[in-house]
Amino acid sequence: xxxxxxxxxxxxxxxxxxxxxxxxxxxxxxxxxxxxxxxxxxxxxxxxxxxxxxxxxxxxxxxxxxxxxxxxxxxxxxxxxxxxxxxxxxxxxxxxxxxxxxxxxxxxxxxxxxxxxxxxxxxxxxxxxxxxxxxxxxxxxxxxxxxxxxxxxxxxxxxxxxxxxxxxxxxxxxxxxxxxxxxxxxxxxxxxxxxxxxxxxxxxxxxxxxxxxxxxxxxxxxxxxxxxxxxxxxxxxxxxxxxxxxxxxxxxxxxxxxxxxxxxxxxxxxxxxxxxxxxxxxxxxxxxxxxxxxxxxxxxxxxxxxxxxxxxxxxxxxxxxxxxxxxxxxxxxxxxxxxxxxxxxxxxxxxxxxxxxxxxxxxxxxxxxxxxxxxxxxxxxxxxxxxxxxxxxxxxxxxxxxxxxxxxxxxxxxxxxxxxxxxxxxxxxxxxxxxxxxxxxxxxxxxxxxxxxxxxxxxxxxxxxxxxxxxxxxxxxxxxxx
Amino acid sequence: xxxxxxxxxxxxxxxxxxxxxxxxxxxxxxxxxxxxxxxxxxxxxxxxxxxxxxxxxxxxxxxxxxxxxxxxxxxxxxxxxxxxxxxxxxxxxxxxxxxxxxxxxxxxxxxxxxxxxxxxxxxxxxxxxxxxxxxxxxxxxxxxxxxxxxxxxxxxxxxxxxxxxxxxxxxxxxxxxxxxxxxxxxxxxxxxxxxxxxxxxxxxxxxxxxxxxxxxxxxxxxxxxxxxxxxxxxxxxxxxxxxxxxxxxxxxxxxxxxxxxxxxxxxxxxxxxxxxxxxxxxxxxxxxxxxxxxxxxxxxxxxxxxxxxxxxxxxxxxxxxxxxxxxxxxxxxxxxxxxxxxxxxxxxxxxxxxxxxxxxxxxxxxxxxxxxxxxxxxxxxxxxxxxxxxxxxxx
Numbered sequence: 043x044x045x046x047x048x049x050x051x052x053x054x055x056x057x058x059x060x061x062x063x064x065x066x067x068x069x070x071x072x073x074x075x076x077x078x079x080x081x082x083x084x085x086x087x088x089x090x091x092x093x094x095x096x097x098x099x100x101x102x103x104x105x106x107x108x109x110x111x112x113x114x115x116x117x118x119x120x121x122x123x124x125x126x127x128x129x130x131x132x133x134x135x136x137x138x139x140x141x142x143x144x145x146x147x148x149x150x151x152x153x154x155x156x157x158x159x160x161x162x163x164x165x166x167x168x169x170x171x172x173x174x175x176x177x178x179x180x181x182x183x184x185x186x187x188x189x190x191x192x193x194x195x196x197x198x199x200x201x202x203x204x205x206x207x208x209x210x211x212x213x214x215x216x217x218x219x220x221x222x223x224x225x226x227x228x229x230x231x232x233x234x235x236x237x238x239x240x241x242x243x244x245x246x247x248x249x250x251x252x253x254x255x256x257x258x259x260x261x262x263x264x265x266x267x268x269x270x271x272x273x274x275x276x277x278x279x280x281x282x283x284x285x286x287x288x289x290x291x292x293x294x295x296x297x298x299x300x301x302x303x304x305x306x307x308x309x310x311x312x313x314x315x316x317x318x319x320x321x322x323x324x325x326x327x328x329x330x331x332x333x334x335x336x337x338x339x340x341x342x343x344x345x346x347x348x349x350x351x352x353x354x355x356x357x358x359x360x361x362x363x364x365x366x367x368x369x370x371x372x373x374x375x376x377x378x379x380x381x382x383x384x385x386x387x388x389x390x391x392x393x394x395x396x397x398x399x400x401x402x403x404x405x406x407x408x409x410x411x412x413x414x415x416x417x418x419x420x421x422x423x424x425x426x427x428x429x430x431x432x433x434x435x436x437x438x439x440x441x442x443x444x445x446x447x448x449x450x451x452x453x454x455x456x457x458x459x460x461x462x463x464x465x466x467x468x469x470x471x472x473x474x475x476x477x478x479x480x481x482x483x484x485x486x487x488x489x490x491x492x493x494x495x496x497x498x499x500x501x502x503x504x505x506x507x508x509x510x511x512x513x514x515x516x517x518x519x520x521x522x523x524x
Numbered sequence: 525x526x527x528x529x530x531x532x533x534x535x536x537x538x539x540x541x542x543x544x545x546x547x548x549x550x551x552x553x554x555x556x557x558x559x560x561x562x563x564x565x566x567x568x569x570x571x572x573x574x575x576x577x578x579x580x581x582x583x584x585x586x587x588x589x590x591x592x593x594x595x596x597x598x599x600x601x602x603x604x605x606x607x608x609x610x611x612x613x614x615x616x617x618x619x620x621x622x623x624x625x626x627x628x629x630x631x632x633x634x635x636x637x638x639x640x641x642x643x644x645x646x647x648x649x650x651x652x653x654x655x656x657x658x659x660x661x662x663x664x665x666x667x668x669x670x671x672x673x674x675x676x677x678x679x680x681x682x683x684x685x686x687x688x689x690x691x692x693x694x695x696x697x698x699x700x701x702x703x704x705x706x707x708x709x710x711x712x713x714x715x716x717x718x719x720x721x722x723x724x725x726x727x728x729x730x731x732x733x734x735x736x737x738x739x740x741x742x743x744x745x746x747x748x749x750x751x752x753x754x755x756x757x758x759x760x761x762x763x764x765x766x767x768x769x770x771x772x773x774x775x776x777x778x779x780x781x782x783x784x785x786x787x788x789x790x791x792x793x794x795x796x797x798x799x800x801x802x803x804x805x806x807x808x809x810x811x812x813x814x815x816x817x818x819x820x821x822x823x824x825x826x827x828x829x830x831x832x833x834x835x836x837x838x839x840x841x842x843x844x845x846x847x848x849x850x851x852x853x854x855x856x857x858x859x860x861x862x863x864x865x866x867x868x869x870x871x872x873x874x875x876x877x878x879x880x881x882x883x884x885x886x887x888x889x890x891x892x893x894x895x896x897x898x899x900x901x902x903x904x905x906x907x908x909x910x911x912x913x914x915x916x917x918x919x
Contacts, residue, residue, distance in 0.1 A: 141757040141839050142860055149858055150810050160831045162770075166824070168798050176824040183830065392770050395831070488759045488840070490858065491808070493833030500762030524761070 045073050047444040047456055070437040072446035104367070115367040118440035118450070120267060120359045120404055120426055123371050128378035128511070129410045133520060135501040137488035144490050146481035152491040153480055155421050157258075158183035158327040159351045160395040181351065182327050184238075184258055186421055187216030188477045189492060190411060192469070193356075193402050193423035194240045194262065194331070196224025198275045198284045198296065199363030199440065200429070201457040204449045205230065207432055207465025212236040214470045215477075220260060220423070223273055223298060225287035226252050238329070241318065243272055244298030246288040253321050258352075260329040261314060263302070263345075266360020266377070266403040268369045269333030273298030276364060279443040281452045312348035319349070327351035334358065334380030334403065335373075339387035345397075346388060352398040354423065355380045359404025361426040363450060364441035377403040378417065382515045385418025385497055408479035417515065418497045431472040432465045500524060562743070562755040563590030564863075565875040566726040566844040567884070568851040568902045573870070574602050577717035580725040583873075583880045584708035587729055590755075590876060593649075595730030595742035596711040597703025599694070599751035600722035601848055608698035610637055610660040611676055615692060616740050617655040622689030629687060633679060634661040642702070642715070649710040654739050658700070673748055673793060677773075680747055685776045691740040696749025699848060703728075703742040723904070724851050726844045728753040745781040749847045750789050754781040755876060756841030756861045767834030787835050788845050799845075799852045803899035804828060806837045807857045844874050849907035852899050859896035866891040872902035 045051070050067040053060050064087050074082045091099040104115055137143040144151065158181050165177035192208040199222065206229060212219040213236045220238040221230065225247020230237065237256035241248055253259050264270065275284075275296035285292040305311050311330065318328050330345040331354035332338065342353050357377025362370065381401045388394040401414045402423035411422050430436070433447040440450035448460035484490065487501055495501065503520040504512050512519055565583045569575060577600060584596070604612055613630070617623040630636065642656040666675045680692045694701035699722075702715040708729045712718070728743035744751040758764065758780035765775045765783055771794075773786040784806075791802040805828055814825045829836070840860030845852045853874035855863050866873040866881045866888035873881040878891060894900050 137759070141759055144858070150812065152811050154811050156830045161827075163795055164827055164831055166797060166801065168801060174801060174824060175820070176827055178827070180823075180827050180830070389766060389770055394770060488757075489838045491833075491836055491838060493829070493836050494760035494763060494838035496763060496833065497766055498760060498762035 045076065045446070047446050047451070047453070048439075048442075068437040068439045069435070070439075070446050071435045072433075075433075116364055116441045117367040117370055117438055118362060118364055119436055119438045120361040121370050121374075122438070125358065125376065128376055128507075128515065129406075129413050131505050131507050132378070132413050132502050132515070132517065133505055134409070134412060134416075134483060134487070135503070136486040141488040143488050144485040146478075146485040149485070150490060151481040151485055153187070153189060153477060153484070155186040155189040155492060156183040157186060157329075157352050157398040157400065157420055159397060162392075162395055182258075182325055184218060184327060184352075185216070186218070188473050189415060189421040189480075190405075190473055190476060191217050191238075191400070191421060191423050192219035192428050193425040194220035194222035194238075194260065195363070195425055195429075196222030196240075196246075196275070197227050197230075197287055198224045198279055198452070200450050201445075201448055201452060201460065202227060202229060202283070203457050203460040203462045203465065204429070204432055206462035207460065207469055208428055209233040209236065210462060210466030211469035211473065214466065215473045217473065218257065221256070223262060224284075225289070226255055227283065227287050231255060240331075241314075242298050243300070243302045244296065246290070246296060246298075250321050253318060254326075256326070258327045258329060259318050259322060260331055260354065261302075261311070261318070261350075262331045263305070263311075264331065264333030264335075264356065265362060266333050266356030266358055266374055267362035268365040269335050269374045270300065271366070271369055272300040274364050276441055276443060279452050284452060308344045308348055311345060315349040329354055329400070331356060331402075333360070333373075334375045334377055336375060338375065338380045339383040342384040342399075343387050343391055343393065346393050347396075350397050352400055352420070353384070354400045354402060355384060356423075357401075357403030360402055361404075361429075362440075377401055377414070379514055381414055381417045381419050382499075386516060389497075408476040408483070411476060412480055412483055412495065413502065415492065415496050416498055416502050417517075418499075420496060427472065428469055431468045432460060562731055562753075563587035563729040563876045563880070564727070564753045564755050564842060564844050565880050566724070566753070566846065566851050566853065566873070568724045568846075568872045569870055570872060570902050571870040571905050572602070572723045574605075574721040574723050577712065577720050577722065577725060579884045580727045581709060581712040581717055583875060583884050584712075584727045584729055586880050586883045587875075587877055588707060588709075590731060591707060591729035592731045593705075593707045594732050595703070595705055595728075596708035597701060597728050597742045597744050597753075598708075598712065598715070598717055599699065599701050599724075599726045599744040599746060599753070599846060600717075600720050601699045601724035601749070601846065602722040603700055603720045604660075604698050607638065607660045610662055611695060611697055612700055613659045613661060613692055614642060614694045614700045614702070614746075615655075615657045615659070615690065617657065617691075618689030620655070622687065623655055623657065626683055626687050626690035629683065630659065630661065630679075633665065633675075634659075634663055636661060643719075644714050645716050647706075647710050647714040650704065650706045650714040652714075653705075676748060677789070681774050681776075685774055692746075693740065694744075694746035694751065696746065696751075696848065699746075699749050699751075701744050701746045701751060703744065704739045705742065724846050726751060726753050726846050726851065728755075740777065741779060743781055745777075745779065745785045747785050747789055748793070750785050750793075750845065751847075752781050752785045752788070752843055752845050754784055754841060754843045756780075756843070756856065757839050758783060758837055758841060759839030760837060763834050764837065767832075784837065784841075784843055784845070787837075791835070792847075799850060799901045799903075800899055801828075803852065803854050803897070803901075805832045805835050807854055807897035808832075808836050809897065810857065842876060848904075850901060850903045852901045853894060854899045855894060855896050857897045862893075863900075864891065864893055865900040870905075872900075874900055 167175045208219040223242035238258045239256040240260045242262040277293045277295045329352040330350040334357045358374035398420035401419040445451040448457045502517040638660040743753045761780045791797045841856045842861040842863040864878045868888045
């Protein structure tokens with residue numbers, strides 16, 4: 043019973059037995075998973091509060107908590123409200139007769155992806171003797187062997203062992219992880235070739251050295267879980283090593299302001315992008331991450347014109363280490379719409395080639411990846427799925443810093459539970475498995491390179507969607523031929 | 525409508541050849557993307573000597589099995605030597621009114637030097653459903669920021685997209701496209717192909733998997749002096765179309781062949797890339813091969829794939845692309861459709877089947893099956909910059 047950091051199990055000396063305090067259990071299933079005799083089962087506890095349709099227990103408990111504390115309700119991980127999932131209303135195509143499907147185990151199947159600025163036209167010199175020479179200087183790119191990256195999760199919000207797991211997995215598979223707004227612990231320096239460093243509004247740990255420590259720099263404007271507000275690392279998680287990397291005192295809340303205080307408009311964003319490009323000698327792509335909000339398409343177009351080499355769009359399902367529940371649950375738009383309208387808008391403006399699109403926010407499996415790419419993404423970011431591969435059971439209490447799985451905590455007793463060797467293997471396995479599945483689906487479509495899937499909305503069909511939704515997604519209804 | 529479709533379908537099942545006689549209007553494939561399988565053939569005299577269309581007709585007739593009578597066509601180069609400096613528009617009209625509308629538009633922008641019906645001959649298997657007309661044109665006023673060719677392209681785009689019932693089959697100089705619904709030999713007879721002489725001929729025999737009644741849906745597909753005949757299905761159509769939109773091309777026909785024509789126009793005419801380089805964009809080498817190339821080459825091919833990924837043609841295809849100076853045969857990246865090439869003296873032959881070559885050239889100097897993604901390129905001697913005659917056999 044020492045196992046539970048939330049104290050849900052306790053030992054009564056007098057009675058000489060173990061009791062469970064149900065209300066303390068967050069449902070992380072850790073005790074259940076490690077119990078050698080399989081004596082523990084974590085089950086849903088039927089609630090006393092009447093489950094009314096409008097006044098659900100969730101609302102009642104929220105009101106009770108707020109009546110007691112007068113505070114904002116905190117939560118963690120992605121939006122769990124039963125909003126409509128458009129991914130689940132989109133189906134994929136496959137070849138029959140007129141176009142042979144391709145077996146990815148026998149034929150080449152290419153899913154390599156480059157993230158960064160592309161050219162509208164390549165200048166190429168072709169000599170009379172047949173030698174061909176590229177004259178255009180190509181902008182710096184990130185090379186992904188699998189079009190899936192690990193999204194920004196800071197050192198602080200998750201443990202070093204969790205980050206190391208993802209970093210090693212990224213290196214093994216040939217993709218990238220993102221430092222988040224947590225600065226750079228020295229243990230990550232060796233992962234330069236697979237690392238994206240983030241610059242957010244708190245500027246924690248940002249220095250010229252930091253900007254050059256990875257392969258790309260990402261400016262975080264917003265996050266899908268909490269569009270419009272800043273970051274919050276509770277003081278409980280700011281331990282000695284965290285305080286060192288973030289350059290703030292131990293035990294203080296690390297608060298990132300809602301806006302960047304040097305970005306009050308798009309021209310300021312341009313200045314920051316170019317300041318970073320200068321600082322990194324134009325050798326690294328600079329990306330901009332925004333939350334998917336109503337106006338996402340023009341905002342993304344503005345960021346591209348401001349010089350962003352890639353745009354990250356984080357949808358309403360995006361995860362977080364800590365966010366006000368009211369924001370997480372109610373602000374933002376589904377990522378499916380966001381990617382569709384951003385891709386279309388950039389194409390209409392003739393600037394789609396100027397930046398790659400990376401999509402984040404609730405990507406659950408390889409089908410979501412394929413659908414996102416067919417809607418127009420170049421690659422996707424996963425956060426929640428990556429943490430689940432490390433053991434997370436989505437108990438949504440990361441903000442307490444007591445994660446039994448050693449992921450979202452800085453308590454050394456808990457973090458040592460996560461072995462980065464094993465974690466790396468599991469996270470890498472996940473990406474490999476998805477890569478296999480993506481290839482399988484591509485082969486079924488008779489396509490052998492992912493660039494022929496990217497933005498190819500003809501491979502998608504909507505089921506049970508309204509006409510205006512189909513129009514926004516740029517797809518046809520199921521049953522309609524090409 | 526539903527009833528009509530069903531009726532047509534039932535009829536087709538009974539007797540394909542009956543199609544041309546007494547059917548109500550079929551479903552125009554203008555509005556649908558129709559996957560189709562086909563036979564293609566191309567013959568070129570690299571010295572520019574003109575020869576009669578009989579040869580290509582014979583080659584196509586042999587591949588009758590590859591079509592089902594629902595579409596065939598020919599592209600011919602060098603057929604109008606007396607008017608070779610004028611743009612020749614081959615038009616399909618649904619009605620006199622459509623013709624009037626289109627002519628009004630054309631008159632506004634071009635001087636019409638000649639205007640005449642395309643000569644045809646009665647054929648029992650071909651039911652003429654369109655008005656077929658040709659114009660020899662000289663552009664009147666070209667906006668300063670446009671090249672003459674871009675201007676012609678924009679005219680074609682406008683007519684095809686905006687003027688209902690009017691369709692431009694071809695729009696190049698000293699060349700023309702003749703196509704319709706029927707078997708290749710019937711279409712040839714109908715259009716009096718035997719009376720024309722050209723130095724490049726390409727042809728197509730269609731096996732669409734849908735009923736089609738609109739002649740514009742047949743191949744070759746043409747824009748300016750570019751023509752494309754195509755056997756296959758472009759699975760990347762959805763993104764190819766969107767890639768082209770960024771460069772001002774509007775795909776109005778829902779045929780995947782259309783995107784091939786626009787892609788070669790973009791890369792070869794507008795960007796000035798060679799046919800060989802263009803082939804390496806449309807059927808890009810595999811990453812595993814690119815990774816093994818020497819550095820300079822690796823950089824080039826990586827850049828091509830990175831930047832022009834949206835132009836990659838995916839899915840099975842064998843295409844023959846031609847313009848006034850050259851003819852190119854190209855297969856998809858893993859050769860999922862047949863394509864054979866041969867040479868005899870200054871003749872280059874490319875076809876779906878070796879037999880279609882041997883029927884007109886029994887003893888070629890060389891015959892080979894081009895490798896996946898490797899183009900076969902024949903360039904007119906007068907247009908050649910180098911001594912390279914034919915490429916393809918050895919990569």
